[in-house]
Amino acid sequence: MRSLFATAASVMVLALAGCGDNATERAATGGIGGAVVAGPVGAVAGATVGAATAD
Numbered sequence: 001m002r003s004l005f006a007t008a009a010s011v012m013v014l015a016l017a018g019c020g021d022n023a024t025e026r027a028a029t030g031g032i033g034g035a036v037v038a039g040p041v042g043a044v045a046g047a048t049v050g051a052a053t054a055d
Contacts, residue, residue: 026051030047031046034049
């Protein structure tokens, strides 16, 4: 059950990380998505993935 939750959380963070027109917006949406799913650690991970997502 725990691995299922972790997988679902990862998919949600990656899905939200791609939203936005530029790197700043993608980092912001990824950070918000990560914070909702996994708290402060998820916010950092989501922002990192969002900023690294290529156009």
